[in-house]
Amino acid sequence: MEIRIANQADRDDVRSIYLSAFPEGERNLISDLAVDLLTQRTTPVTLSLVAESGGDAVGHVAFSPVAFRNSEDVHGHILAPLAVEPTHQKTGIGSALVEDGIRKLSEMGTSIFFVYGDPKYYGRFGFSGDVAKPFKPPYDLQYPFGWQAITLDEALAKKCLGPISCVPALCNPKLW
Ligand SMILES: CC(C)(COP(=O)(O)OP(=O)(O)OC[C@H]1O[C@@H](n2cnc3c(N)ncnc32)[C@H](O)[C@@H]1OP(=O)(O)O)[C@@H](O)C(=O)NCCC(=O)NCCS
Numbered sequence: 001m002e003i004r005i006a007n008q009a010d011r012d013d014v015r016s017i018y019l020s021a022f023p024e025g026e027r028n029l030i031s032d033l034a035v036d037l038l039t040q041r042t043t044p045v046t047l048s049l050v051a052e053s054g055g056d057a058v059g060h061v062a063f064s065p066v067a068f069r070n071s072e073d074v075h076g077h078i079l080a081p082l083a084v085e086p087t088h089q090k091t092g093i094g095s096a097l098v099e100d101g102i103r104k105l106s107e108m109g110t111s112i113f114f115v116y117g118d119p120k121y122y123g124r125f126g127f128s129g130d131v132a133k134p135f136k137p138p139y140d141l142q143y144p145f146g147w148q149a150i151t152l153d154e155a156l157a158k159k160c161l162g163p164i165s166c167v168p169a170l171c172n173p174k175l176w
Contacts, residue, residue, distance in 0.1 A: 001051055001052065001053045001058075001091075001092075001093060001096065002051070002052045002053075003049050003050070003051050003052075003096060003097060003100045004049070004050055004052065005047070005048065005049060005050075006038060006048035006049060006050040006060065007038065007048075008038055008039055010038065010048075010050055010057060010060075011035050011038055013050070013056075013057035014031075014034050014035060014038065014048075014050065014057065014060050015031045015034070015035055016085075017034075017057060017058065017059065017060050017083050017084070017085050018030050018031035018034050018060070018081065018083050019031055020085050020086055021083035021084060021085060021086060021089075022083065029172075029174060029175065030081050030083070033062075033080070033081055033169055033170070033172075033175065034048075034060060034062060034081050034083075036169040037062040037064055037167075037169050038062075040064060040167055040168075040169055042064065042065050042167055043065070044065045044075050044077070044105075044108065044109070044110065045065070045105075045108070046062065046063070046064040046065065046167065047062065047063045047077075047101055047104060047105060048060065048061070048062045048063075049061050049062075049097055049100060049101055051084070051093045051096065051097055053088060053093075058084060058085045058088040058093060059083065059084040059085065059088065059093040059094065059097055060081075060082070060083060060097070061079065061081070061082045061094075061097040061098060061101055062079075062080060062081060062082075063077040063078065063079050063101045063105055063113070064077060064078055064080070064166065064167045064169070064170060065077055065078075065166075065167065066078050066114060066164040066165065066166050067164065067165045067166075068135075068161035068162055068163075068164055069161070069162035069163050069164075069165070070159075070160055070161050070162040071159065071161050071162075074111060074112065074156065074159070074161055075108075075109050075110045075111060075112075076110060076111070076112040076113065076114065076164065077105050077110050077112075077113050077114070078113070078114040078115065078116075078166060078170070079098065079101065079102075079113060079114070079115040079117075080115065080116065080117075080170065080175075082094060082097065082098065082117075084097075094121075095124070095125070098122075098125055099125065102125070102150075106152070111151055111152065111153045111156060112131075112149055112150070112151040112153070112156055113127070113149060113150050113151070114132060114135065114137075114147075114148070114149045114164070115127050115146075115148050115149070116137065116141065116143075116146050116147055116148075116176065117146050117148070118146065119145060119146065119148060122148055123148075125150065126150045127148035127149060127150045128148055128149065128150065129145060129147065129148050131148070131149040131150060131151055131157065132147045132148050132149035134157050134160070134161070135149065135161065135162075135163070135164050136162070136163035136164070137163075137164065137176060138163070138164065138165055138166050138170070138171065138176070139173045139175075139176035140173075140176065141176050142176065
């Protein structure tokens with residue numbers, strides 16, 4: 001299995017990963033998000049990664065930047081979305097994508113990562129609801145317990161960075 005940076009040419013493969021991995025009610029919304037983020041040009045960067053196995057794209061993750069109302073100096077990203085094609089799940093691909101993205105972006109200066117997802121899965125990487133609590137998400141959450149963050153800079157939470165805003169592709173209340 002190999003992880004590489006995704007590009008626009010991956011759009012059909014990325015879409016089919018999400019169509020296969022998510023249930024019917026969500027799959028179109030989430031696959032549109034993943035494809036939209038492939039072309040998002042942002043500063044700091046929006047990072048999309050693809051996991052390949054035997055030459056096939058079998059997993060994908062995207063990290064897009066968030067902005068803090070009270071600070072332009074702190075760099076943060078939100079992890080969304082993430083999926084692994086069902087026949088390749090439970091082989092470590094999801095974890096490798098999450099860890100690789102966090103490592104790459106940390107090296108580029110990101111000091112806090114957010115995610116809105118299942119704490120039973122994301123907790124294994126160190127994401128926690130307590131770290132995310134001071135940061136109000138852009139929309140009211142359907143499942144507030146899913147709002148989590150991870151940072152190596154514990155002083156960040158005390159800096160009152162305020163509510164966060166996200167890239168246009170994530171500005172859809174249905175995603176929250
Ligand atoms: C979540 C997902 C990306 C994990 O990918 P993966 O490659 O199977 O993950 P890994 O192999 O790194 O880890 C597998 C472990 O995660 C667990 N896991 C997977 N989804 C989970 C979930 N929603 N809640 C809790 N644990 C979960 C598996 O049971 C397995 O546990 P184990 O290590 O104790 O056996 C994949 O299951 C998927 O695409 N699911 C459908 C889409 C989705 O839910 N995306 C994430 C949105 S929050």
